[in-house]
Amino acid sequence: MEKTWADRRRSMANYIRKYWSLYLMLSIPLAYFIIFRYIPMTYIQIAFKRYSIIQSPWEMPWAANNGFEYFLRAFRNLDFLYALRNTLMLNFLDLLAGFPAPIILALLLNELAFPRFKRITQSVAYMPHFLSWIIIAGMAKQLFAPTSGLINIALNRMGFDSIPFLNDPAHWVGTYLFLGIWRNVGWNTIIYLAALTSINPELYEASAIDGAGRMQNIRYITLPSLRPTIITLLILNLGHILSSEFDRPFALSNPLVNSVSNVISIFVYRYGIRGLQFSLTTAVGLFQSVICVIFLFAANALAKRFGERGIW
Amino acid sequence: MHKKRLVALGFTLVLLLAFSSLAAAELVDGRFTTTRKITVEVYDRSNPGGSTPEDNFFTDFIKEGMLRDHNVEVEFVAVPRWTEDQVINNLLAAGDAPDICVTYSFPTIQTYANMGGVINLDPYLTEYKELLPDLWDLLGDTNIYWSQDPDTGSVWAIEAILFQNKRxxxxxxxxxxxxxxxxxxxxxxxxxxxxxxxxxxxxxxxxxxxxxxxxxxxxxxxxxxxxxxxxxxxxxxxxxxxxxxxxxxxxxxxxxxxxxxxxxxxxxxxxxxxxxxxxxxxxxxxxxxxxxxxxxxxxxxxxxxxxxxxxxxxxxxxxxxxxxxxxxxxxxxxxxxxxxxxxxxxSAPIDRKVFFPSTNTEPLASLLYLNWLSKLENRRFLQIGEEGVNHIVTETGAIQSLPVTGEKIMNSPQNIDYTIVINGLDLGDDSLTSKSIGLNYAGVDPRFIEPAYIITSNEARYGKNVQVGEIRAEEGMGTVLSEKRNNLLAQAVVAKVEDFDEVWERGFTDYLRSGGQAIIDERAQKYDEKY
CATH class of the missing domain: 3.40.190.10 (Periplasmic binding protein-like II)
Known part of the structure; x- marks a missing residue:
């Protein structure tokens, strides 16, 4: 029997009466996203308009070339192209070096025999995560500066030359990656350690009976069980391949290494916030977001193709 | 379309005139009949042992004076000295900029002006000239109209005067x-x-x-x-x-x-x-x-x-x-x-540039503020402070400054952060001023100050005022190019001797290609047109 319109309305009313409180609670995060995420997105139009400091974005005149003037300008701007290259390079290297690090650390921690030692190690390892990059940059100067840095002073006393950790582009990239790993490795193990606890202990018992060693356990039980977590995090990380942190490269950078340290966020800061070219930098920001979304979708599709669940 | 614009322009002008004559009418003996309020930018240098830049002994002196003489309430807005341009950008974009702003970079002001963010001072200066005798005494037409556009006549900023032109x-x-x-x-x-x-x-x-x-x-x-x-x-x-x-x-x-x-x-x-x-x-x-x-x-x-x-x-x-x-x-x-x-x-004897953002609704009160600062007794007090605390008068009449700690400390030499129309000591009498400069550094023997004072401008060549109008290629490029220059120079200095030319070429070409050449070309072209 087909439901009448009145029936449907009644069941709807029942449903709402029953669950209204849940919807009410949901309205708070929804309002948050609308006010702080979606309404600000209307300002993306600045990328297509001639920015004026005193007009609202709705009143600003359209930019030349059907509004795409600033995108063209960005791609004609060498600084932007270098920033694009540096962003991709630093993020890719970060992924290459930084992504496996917490997995390895989690596996090591997991093999530790004394629970108390494991807990202390874990806490110590994720402490640096709570330091801001400004503080880390200050520490880096104290440690790595060519004449007054602790490490170079020690090297000099031992008769070696200073290593230009911060003042040579190639070394700087290494320092940048190292500090990134140092800061985040402990924190990023948390999610892997959580995944490790959910592995069925019977698997290990069975393998022990079969005479498997530690390495074999890791290879045939632990890693395969971690696979979905690893894939999910990899997708999320790939979504960030073109996004760029600001404080990390900015705080660590100096005039000698800007050929590798100028990333997109620094470009935006320099041209937009300091040089008042807001239209240009909004265009750059929009471009960056679009690429990130494409990467996210592509990575997700790829993961599904390989039989994983993906993130949606 | 053109007609409409003309009508609108005429209408605005009439309104402006009506409003300004109204404002003038509201002045009785130099005081507003109703209390006005203005905000003024002040640099925050966060120097060790310094006082709060927006609220201290000297700001109280200014606030009390402005209220007494003009019935204008003054509030200071602290802006960090070293990130000044960024903070001002943000304040302007948010519509929160102080009524009286100060910066060292004219191209920055020009950029704001092109967006409609700055008041053209020309009509106000003409209108209120008689009310601003001290400002004219101190700066003269030279500094007031220093950056006037030769074609449009607009004055986006007033140039402060540099007394001891030292670098x-x-x-x-x-x-x-x-x-x-x-x-x-x-x-x-x-x-x-x-x-x-x-x-x-x-x-x-x-x-x-x-x-x-x-x-x-x-x-x-x-x-x-x-x-x-x-x-x-x-x-x-x-x-x-x-x-x-x-x-x-x-x-x-x-x-x-x-x-x-x-x-x-x-x-x-x-x-x-x-x-x-x-x-x-x-x-x-x-x-x-x-x-x-x-x-x-x-x-x-x-x-x-x-x-x-x-x-x-x-x-x-x-x-x-x-x-x-x-x-x-x-x-x-x-x-x-x-x-x-x-x-x-x-440089030419100019210093900081004072401008009023378009959010300034009190141009007269703001100009009176500049005039008040230009008055000798006021700026003299700000420059040398209180007798017996900040300075003593020697037998020769020269002013010798004293080391001060606590609330009467000056956060900048001679309080230049408050005396925004003048940089450098001026006591109103040249011989007295030069006698005093050597004594102006508390705790330092004048035998160190004297050679420094002479050498820094010895055999100097001064810049001239070149009025060719706006250089469009400079818009928004100031900070980008200064940063490139700093990078280029630092990299060239630390290069190996044999790599120097290569490093220099790379950086210099980049500087020119990123806007430097366009600025040179436009400057050359406009200079040749006018001179």
């Missing part, structure tokens, strides 16, 4: 010269020999701390901090046209010959004469100052009175405390150009 000095440790039996260097070669002598005698000069020896220190702002050396390589026959066309960069990067000066510094660096870590520390960092205070630095170039500033917190006072009473930096004159002249390139 940079070369300082060396006097006690080290004495210990090594050296005379003050008077040529580039003698200066270099002196640096090498510092380096080679580290054990004698610093004892245990010999490995901390820095014969010559500089900072990330290579252009400013080596000006005397670099501009000594600029040929004497530089024309006025070249001075203008290549004058966009205030560190003179584009001047002919400059590169050879940088090459010399590069050689010093590679000889181990220069502080190796200089590029790592940014603006406002105190690492280098601390090394000077501790006595590790032999020579450097900086603002003409740099080591003598800041009284008890300054370099001179600390050096004497930490090293001994004989330790001191003294200014020397060592760098001649190709004609054998100790040439300095100094």
């Amino acid at each position: 940079i000095n070369t300082f060396v440790r006097e006690d080290w010269l004495n210990k090594l039996g050296l005379d003050k260097p008077t040529t580039l070669e003698e200066f270099e020999d002196m640096l090498r002598a510092f380096r080679d005698n580290a054990q004698l000069l610093l004892g245990e701390d010999a490995d901390k020896m820095i014969p010559y220190s500089t900072s990330f702002d290579v252009g400013w901090r080596n000006d005397h050396l670099f501009t000594a390589f600029v040929p004497e026959e530089l024309s006025d046209r070249e001075m203008y066309v290549f004058g966009f960069d205030d560190r003179r990067l584009l001047y002919p010959g400059y590169k050879e000066g940088v090459r010399r510094l590069n050689q010093w660096y590679n000889e181990g004469l220069v502080w190796k870590d200089f590029p790592l520390y940014g603006a406002g960092d105190t690492t280098e100052d601390n090394m000077m205070k501790a006595g590790y630095v032999g020579a450097f170039m900086h603002n003409w009175d740099y080591p003598y500033r800041d009284g008890q917190e300054g370099i001179h006072a600390n050096l004497q405390k930490l090293v001994g009473p004989e330790a001191a930096f003294i200014a020397v004159e060592s760098f001649k150009n190709d004609a054998g002249i100790y040439r300095k390139y100094l």
Whole structure:
């Protein structure tokens, strides 16, 4: 029997009466996203308009070339192209070096025999995560500066030359990656350690009976069980391949290494916030977001193709 | 369309006139009949031991005076000195900028003006001229109309006046010269020999701390901090046209010959004469100052009175405390150009630029504020402070400043952060002023101030006012290009001697391609049109 319109309305009313409180609670995060995420997105139009400091974005005149003037300008701007290259390079290297690090650390921690030692190690390892990059940059100067840095002073006393950790582009990239790993490795193990606890202990018992060693356990039980977590995090990380942190490269950078340290966020800061070219930098920001979304979708599709669940 | 615009323009003008005559009518004996309120930018230098820049003894003096004389309430808005441009950008974009803003960069103001963010002062100056006698007395038409556009007549900013037109000095440790039996260097070669002598005698000069020896220190702002050396390589026959066309960069990067000066510094660096870590520390960092205070630095170039500033917190006072009473930096004159002249390139007698953002609804009250500051008795009090606290009057009538701590401390030399229409001491009487300058540095023997004062503008060539209207290519490029210049110079200095040319070429080409060439071309074209 087909439901009448009145029936449907009644069941709807029942449903709402029953669950209204849940919807009410949901309205708070929804309002948050609308006010702080979606309404600000209307300002993306600045990328297509001639920015004026005193007009609202709705009143600003359209930019030349059907509004795409600033995108063209960005791609004609060498600084932007270098920033694009540096962003991709630093993020890719970060992924290459930084992504496996917490997995390895989690596996090591997991093999530790004394629970108390494991807990202390874990806490110590994720402490640096709570330091801001400004503080880390200050520490880096104290440690790595060519004449007054602790490490170079020690090297000099031992008769070696200073290593230009911060003042040579190639070394700087290494320092940048190292500090990134140092800061985040402990924190990023948390999610892997959580995944490790959910592995069925019977698997290990069975393998022990079969005479498997530690390495074999890791290879045939632990890693395969971690696979979905690893894939999910990899997708999320790939979504960030073109996004760029600001404080990390900015705080660590100096005039000698800007050929590798100028990333997109620094470009935006320099041209937009300091040089008042807001239209240009909004265009750059929009471009960056679009690429990130494409990467996210592509990575997700790829993961599904390989039989994983993906993130949606 | 055109007609409409004209009508609108006419209407606005009528409104403006009506409004302004209304405002004038509201003044009785120079006081507004109803209390007005204005906000004023002030630099926050966050210096050690300083007072709150927006609320202290001197701001109270200004606030009380403005309320008493004009019935205007004044509120100060602190803006960090070292990130000033960014903060002002943000305040303007948010519509929160102070009614009276100050910056050193005219192109920045021009950029705001092109967006409609700045008030054109021209009509107000014409209208209210009789109400502003002190402003005219101090600045004259020259500074008030300095940056007037020759075509449109608009005045986006008033130029403050620079009394002692001083820029940079070369300082060396006097006690080290004495210990090594050296005379003050008077040529580039003698200066270099002196640096090498510092380096080679580290054990004698610093004892245990010999490995901390820095014969010559500089900072990330290579252009400013080596000006005397670099501009000594600029040929004497530089024309006025070249001075203008290549004058966009205030560190003179584009001047002919400059590169050879940088090459010399590069050689010093590679000889181990220069502080190796200089590029790592940014603006406002105190690492280098601390090394000077501790006595590790032999020579450097900086603002003409740099080591003598800041009284008890300054370099001179600390050096004497930490090293001994004989330790001191003294200014020397060592760098001649190709004609054998100790040439300095100094700006025209202009200083900061004062502008009113378009959110300013009190242009008259704001102009009266500038006039109030220009009044001799007011600016004199701000510059020298209270007798018996900030200064004493010597038998000759000269003003000698005293070291001050606590609430009556000045956060900037002669309170320049408040006296936004004037930079440099002016007591209203030239001979009194020059007598007082040597006594103006509390705790520093005038025998150090005098040579610094003379040398910094010795054989100087001053910039001229060139009014060619707006240079469109400069819009928004100021900070981008200064940063490129700093990077280029730092990289060229630390390059290997044999790589110097290559590093310079790469950086310089990038500078030109990123907007530098466009500015040069437009400046040249407009200059040739008008002159």
